Amino acid sequence: MSAALSIRNLQKSYSNGFQALKGISFEVQQGDFFALLGPNGAGKSTTIGIICSLVRKSAGEVAIFGIDIDKNFAAAKQMIGVVPQEFNFNQFEKVFDIVATQGGFYGMPRALAEKRTEKYLRKLGLWDKKDVVARMLSGGMKRRLMIARALIHEPKLLILDEPTAGVDIELRRSMWQFLQAMNAEGTTIILTTHYLEEAEHLCRNIGIIDNGDIIQNTSIKALLKTLSKEVFILDFKEILKEPPNFGDFSGRLLDEHSLEVTVEKGQSLTKLFTLLGEQKISITSMRNRSNRLEELFVSLLEDKLPAADQENDTDALEGDV
Amino acid sequence: MKCAVIWTSFLTIFRREIRRFVRIWPQTLLPPVITMSLYFVIFGTLIGRRIGEMSGYSYMEFVAPGLIMMSVITNSYANVVSSFYSAKFQRNVEELLVSPTPNWVIMAGYVLGGVTRGLLVGLVVSLIALMFTQLTIQHIAITMLIVFFSSTLFAVAGFINAIYANSFDAVSIVPTFVLTPLTYLGGVFYSIDMLSPFWQGVSHLNPILYIVNAFRYGVLGISDINLVGAFIGIAVFIAALCCWGLRLMVHSGRLRQ
Numbered sequence: 001m002s003a004a005l006s007i008r009n010l011q012k013s014y015s016n017g018f019q020a021l022k023g024i025s026f027e028v029q030q031g032d033f034f035a036l037l038g039p040n041g042a043g044k045s046t047t048i049g050i051i052c053s054l055v056r057k058s059a060g061e062v063a064i065f066g067i068d069i070d071k072n073f074a075a076a077k078q079m080i081g082v083v084p085q086e087f088n089f090n091q092f093e094k095v096f097d098i099v100a101t102q103g104g105f106y107g108m109p110r111a112l113a114e115k116r117t118e119k120y121l122r123k124l125g126l127w128d129k130k131d132v133v134a135r136m137l138s139g140g141m142k143r144r145l146m147i148a149r150a151l152i153h154e155p156k157l158l159i160l161d162e163p164t165a166g167v168d169i170e171l172r173r174s175m176w177q178f179l180q181a182m183n184a185e186g187t188t189i190i191l192t193t194h195y196l197e198e199a200e201h202l203c204r205n206i207g208i209i210d211n212g213d214i215i216q217n218t219s220i221k222a223l224l225k226t227l228s229k230e231v232f233i234l235d236f237k238e239i240l241k242e243p244p245n246f247g248d249f250s251g252r253l254l255d256e257h258s259l260e261v262t263v264e265k266g267q268s269l270t271k272l273f274t275l276l277g278e279q280k281i282s283i284t285s286m287r288n289r290s291n292r293l294e295e296l297f298v299s300l301l302e303d304k305l306p307a308a309d310q311e312n313d314t315d316a317l318e319g320d321v
Numbered sequence: 322m323k324c325a326v327i328w329t330s331f332l333t334i335f336r337r338e339i340r341r342f343v344r345i346w347p348q349t350l351l352p353p354v355i356t357m358s359l360y361f362v363i364f365g366t367l368i369g370r371r372i373g374e375m376s377g378y379s380y381m382e383f384v385a386p387g388l389i390m391m392s393v394i395t396n397s398y399a400n401v402v403s404s405f406y407s408a409k410f411q412r413n414v415e416e417l418l419v420s421p422t423p424n425w426v427i428m429a430g431y432v433l434g435g436v437t438r439g440l441l442v443g444l445v446v447s448l449i450a451l452m453f454t455q456l457t458i459q460h461i462a463i464t465m466l467i468v469f470f471s472s473t474l475f476a477v478a479g480f481i482n483a484i485y486a487n488s489f490d491a492v493s494i495v496p497t498f499v500l501t502p503l504t505y506l507g508g509v510f511y512s513i514d515m516l517s518p519f520w521q522g523v524s525h526l527n528p529i530l531y532i533v534n535a536f537r538y539g540v541l542g543i544s545d546i547n548l549v550g551a552f553i554g555i556a557v558f559i560a561a562l563c564c565w566g567l568r569l570m571v572h573s574g575r576l577r578q
Binding site: 014015049052053054055056073074075077078080082084086087088089090091092097101102104105106107108109149 | 323325326327329330332333334336337340344407408411412413415416417418419420421422423574577578
């Protein structure tokens with residue numbers, strides 16, 4: 001069975017000499033939910049642009065379900081649905097027309113396009129807005145409109161570039177459910193996102209791209225196993241004025257009701273609780289300081305930075321994730 | 322790709338273009354009608370009476386075909402350049418670029434949309450002209466062909482302009498500084514027989530002179546130029562511009578990085 005997406009030695013150099021992609025290679029298997037992560041300017045959007053023909057590659061090979069885009073791009077495009085990061089529909093057209101017209105661009109007869117338009121507008125909660133001019137929609141509705149438009153030809157591979165950027169939590173959760181249902185029905189999904197919680201929650205496999213190179217391509221489970229330490233915030237009901245004894249652990253008092261403790265790989269949480277219990281500290285809640293994938297992501301990118309820059313740039317990288 | 326798929330894509334683009342210019346008719350259909358009505362009143366009726374005959378016809382009869390053709394040309398051009406540039410500006414051109422629709426179908430859809438608006442405006446302006454003068458078409462086939470060819474030529478030119486344009490200013494540069502002067506100096510309002518030999522020679526470099534005169538021949542049966550040469554010239558220009566436009570669709574960095 002051929003991969004849903006196969007990329008070999010993909011390179012892109014712009015006319016100003018900037019090399020956005022330095023020969024990346026990776027595969028996304030059929031049925032996968034794949035996260036393509038990286039900081040701004042890493043090459044994610046360039047990669048997606050090449051896959052869907054908005055960017056011309058300088059070298060390399062791209063195949064969609066075994067179809068080489070250099071040999072039969074039209075057939076490959078039939079299998080791809082794209083939800084871009086920026087709103088890219090005609091703001092003056094009605095919601096229904098935007099989606100149905102896209103069906104026409106894929107060669108769908110008008111009757112079928114209208115039927116599918118109704119199906120996906122209903123699924124995405126936009127049916128009551130079908131006659132509204134697109135510019136009147138809220139940001140979240142515009143994002144859902146772009147998803148409906150991308151699904152009109154029922155692609156086997158759906159590519160979403162930051163689909164939940166600027167979307168409120170409730171809507172984000174409902175979009176996650178929708179995407180998970182799509183994936184369960186067999187659609188291969190590639191997602192780029194800055195919300196690493198989103199990638200961890202939705203995706204099975206991950207590719208991390210930085211500075212035009214793939215620096216990690218594995219399953220999220222395998223990646224999380226490489227996490228050498230986790231930082232926890234522990235809340236307790238007692239009032240502490242001084243830091244407790246952390247034993248083998250490193251930690252600090254955040255305020256009189258909470259501690260931050262770093263647990264290295266191999267250390268036991270039970271031992272930590274016992275140690276604190278002996279000091280009459282009753283833990284009432286516990287959470288990760290930040291998303292686990294986020295910590296890994298930052299550490300991976302830090303490893304790529306020159307040593308002298310690491311200290312200064314850490315905050316910037318964390319803020320960028 | 323299957324013919325049926327290509328045909329559906331083409332019809333979709335074409336219908337969307339029609340829907341666009343009909344939806345914004347106060348911007349697309351009404352202004353040329355008002356402008357041309359004023360031309361007919363001022364140049365045809367008020368000033369035309371004092372000018373007298375030109376090439377054996379009343380000035381109104383002489384000027385009417387030129388004004389009709391002027392509206393066809395400018396509207397065909399304006400429709401494509403503004404529609405395609407707007408699609409670039411709003412980035413909804415990406416809807417087409419990511420789809421399997423071939424480049425030539427995209428161009429054909431936009432061009433035929435422009436041609437349709439040009440012909441529609443031409444028809445309305447012709448009806449207005451009939452309120453001021455009698456127009457008896459002498460050669461109907463030539464009239465129809467020249468209108469269609471000219472409209473196509475300028476619609477393709479508008480498409481190329483839209484690809485190159487990177488601002489709304491760039492969209493209006495060609496119509497304002499190239500198309501309008503060429504149209505006014507292309508024998509719409511006068512016969513080039515009135516010019517000195519030197520300026521007659523210069524006028525022969527203006528493609529719009531051939532278009533206006535070929536149309537005038539179709540309507541009135543008179544022309545300042547060689548008709549066969551005019552048709553060949555227009556056909557060559559259409560072919561050249563189509564090749565240019567398609568090349569831009571494939572290679573232009575203004576559509577695909």
